[in-house]
Amino acid sequence: MRSFGKQILILLCIFMSYSAYSEDKKYTYYIEWNEVKGNNGYKIEIRKTSAPETLTNEEKVSTNSLEFLIPAGxxxxxxxxxxxxxKPSSWSQWSSFFVEHDRPKSMVEAEKKQTFDEASTWKLxxxxxxxxERKEYTKASLIFLWFGALAVAGNAERTAGNSIAQSSTNDPTLLTLAVLTTPLPVSLYLFQKRDEEKKEYNTHQNNQVGIGVLALLSYGLNVWLEKRSFHSATVLIESKPEGFFKWNPGTLQSNSFVPLGRIEISFRKEFY
Incomplete structure (x- = not known):
């Protein structure tokens, strides 16, 4: 009986020790946000949802990310x-997160890559x-103009080639009649003109091939560059201005100070 009581006491001590250890254990957590050009660093404040009057963490960093230790909650x-x-110029609104295990930078990057592979690959x-989607309208316009110009040029070469092919001087029946019914100089002129138009036709055909190859290379380069570019799954967070400077979300790659009054917190994806 005493042995059973000792076992219960030992188990109770182990349970209490484990509970105390669990409460004191800190997990690695990582957050990242869009870079703000022209800043002198960032300040991050963290608080428990159940005790908003007290800050749990308060950090100043020079980069647009932070990896820190924090208990579960x-x-x-x-x-x-x-x-x-x-000094802080404008604060974002409070954004909640839940900690129950380690979530280091490597895990966040793996999650973002998996999300991109599953949901965004076709967009490439x-x-x-x-x-x-990234609101890079200038870049999108240049891409449209480039491929549009290639399409117009290719169609112009096709039309010119078809016009030569349909010319009456390339009609076999007409050439045969010309040889039989016209003087020799006229026949020679018609055959010479046909040879010139044939060369011009071949030039238009070669131009079409060149434009098609250029279009394919441009398309492949565009896909390759997009794979190496930064992609974001963005969460917009409204902020209340506290000074002259406010936040400008800008593009998904960078921000700058102009009077707008909000910031973006975003995940960033990079491919090598």
Whole structure:
């Protein structure tokens, strides 16, 4: 009986020790946001949802990401860029997150890559679609103009070649009649003109092939560049301005200070 009591006591001690260890254990957590051009760093504040009056973490960093240790629980964070005096110029609203296990940078990058592979791969094959989603309208317009110019040029070469092929001077029946019914100089002129038009026709055909090859190379280059570019799954967070400077979401790659009044918190994907 005493042996059974000792076993219960040992198990109870182990359970209490494990509970205390679980409460004190800290997990690695990683967050990342869009870079703000012209800033002097960032300030991040983290608090528990159940105790919003007390900050759990308060960090100043020079890069647009932070990996930190934190106990399990439900938290909120907000971010501000620092002005030239090292002071926060405008804060984002509080955004919640839940910690129950380690979530380091390597895990976040793996999750983003998997999400991209599953949901965004097909978009690579549509020229200008990803730039439009990233609000890179200038880049998208240039892509449309380039492929549009290639299409117009290719069609012009095709039309010119067809016009030569349909010319009456290339009609075998007409040439036969000309040889039989016209003087020799006229027949020679018609055959010479036919040879010239044949060369011109071949030139248009070669131009079409060249434009087609250029279009295929341009398409392949566009896909390759998109794979190496940054892609974002963005969460817009409204902020209340606290000074002259406010946030400009800009593109998904970078931000800058102009009076708009919001920031973007986003995940960034990179391919090598």
């Amino acid at each position: 439900k938290y909120e964070f907000r971010i501000s860029a620092l002005n030239r005096f090292g 094959w549509v020229p200008a679609l990803l730039p439009i």
